[in-house]
Amino acid sequence: MLNQQQDRVAWIGLGLLGAELAPHLQTYLAAQSLPNLTVWNRSPEKSQALQSKLPSIQAAVSIDELITLHKANIIFTSLQNDDAVQQVYSVLTSLAASASYPIIFVETGTLYPDLSVRLQTEITNLSIKTPGTPKHVFLQCPVFGRPEAARAAQMVWVTSGDPAAIQQVLPYINAMSRQVLDLKTTDVAAGATMKLLGNFMLGSMIEVIAESTNLARKSNLDPQHLIAFVDTFLPAPAIKDYSRRLTGGEEAPGAVGMTVNVMSKDMGLLKKWGDEKKSPLPTAGLLLKNLDAAREKGFTQNWNFMVDALNNSEHD
Numbered sequence: 001m002l003n004q005q006q007d008r009v010a011w012i013g014l015g016l017l018g019a020e021l022a023p024h025l026q027t028y029l030a031a032q033s034l035p036n037l038t039v040w041n042r043s044p045e046k047s048q049a050l051q052s053k054l055p056s057i058q059a060a061v062s063i064d065e066l067i068t069l070h071k072a073n074i075i076f077t078s079l080q081n082d083d084a085v086q087q088v089y090s091v092l093t094s095l096a097a098s099a100s101y102p103i104i105f106v107e108t109g110t111l112y113p114d115l116s117v118r119l120q121t122e123i124t125n126l127s128i129k130t131p132g133t134p135k136h137v138f139l140q141c142p143v144f145g146r147p148e149a150a151r152a153a154q155m156v157w158v159t160s161g162d163p164a165a166i167q168q169v170l171p172y173i174n175a176m177s178r179q180v181l182d183l184k185t186t187d188v189a190a191g192a193t194m195k196l197l198g199n200f201m202l203g204s205m206i207e208v209i210a211e212s213t214n215l216a217r218k219s220n221l222d223p224q225h226l227i228a229f230v231d232t233f234l235p236a237p238a239i240k241d242y243s244r245r246l247t248g249g250e251e252a253p254g255a256v257g258m259t260v261n262v263m264s265k266d267m268g269l270l271k272k273w274g275d276e277k278k279s280p281l282p283t284a285g286l287l288l289k290n291l292d293a294a295r296e297k298g299f300t301q302n303w304n305f306m307v308d309a310l311n312n313s314e315h316d
Helices: 018-031 044-053 063-068 082-097 113-124 147-151 163-174 188-218 224-233 237-248 253-276 282-296 305-313
Strands: 009-012 038-040 074-077 104-107 137-140 155-159 177-182
Touching: 009 018, 009 063, 018 044, 018 147, 018 163, 038 044, 038 063, 063 082, 074 082, 074 163, 082 104, 082 113, 104 113, 104 163, 113 137, 113 188, 137 163, 137 188, 155 163, 155 188, 163 177, 188 224, 188 237, 188 253, 188 282, 188 305, 224 237, 253 282, 282 305
Parallel strands: 009 038, 009 074, 074 104, 104 137, 155 177
Antiparallel strands: none
16 A cells, blocks of 8 residues: 555545535645545536635546546545446446556445445456556445534544555544544445444434424424433434434425435335345334335425324325
8 A cells, every 4th residue: 555645535426425525635635735635526516616615626527537647546435326336436447447556445425235345346356557566445434424514524434344445544534524433344345234224223213203203292292302301311413413303393405305315215225235134124114114205295395204204104
């Protein structure tokens, strides 16, 4: 692996999380007198918007430029779903096959575990033109947190894969996080599974809070007392945040709609993985059913969509 003074870092994907995380990475690179961050996004407008905030960031016109022009040896990817990951990595793998230096690929999203393993196999099996050069590396390093946490560099990261590569990218990850959970395994499927299970536990808590809020309202109990209970007995930041959203209800419709779609996608992947491993997940099935109802019936205007789905199902 190259030492940090030789690192050239790139970022692919400027969605709700990527657009908030990339500036922290650039700030760290500048503080360490390292080359500026290079970004690429399918919609160039997002790259341009980021550049307007941080002119030092370089925007690549194509994925190819990250390797052929900017010679990035650490590439973070933050992509929407498995299809997007496969499309982007098909290009990256082809480029890496012609590269003369080793590249560390750091995937930060929610992937189906088998896909993580396949990408790791494809990338590590590539040969590098320069004899004696270390191999390319694929790391599965998913992140936990909402966009506001990313904006404050308060995300929680999970790392899995080659330990030497993890140590090399760790300073960059630390610059974007409040905590890193190292799974201490080269099995990248573990990282992908951890992300699915983490989202499952958060989603299940959301379901429980929604059901509790529904019954509280029907029992003439002010749901604000539920918030007080959460603050006292379950004071995890994410649970406190979601309890307020569910009892208060308000949030931008686009953000709520995105949450419904993302959670549905993740629960679908989780159930598929559970079926493959012969591990029943009845709670995931219930959560997926209510999320599907919320999406199909248009309950996406605010966080009451979870309660709406529950009440609607009573009359189906």
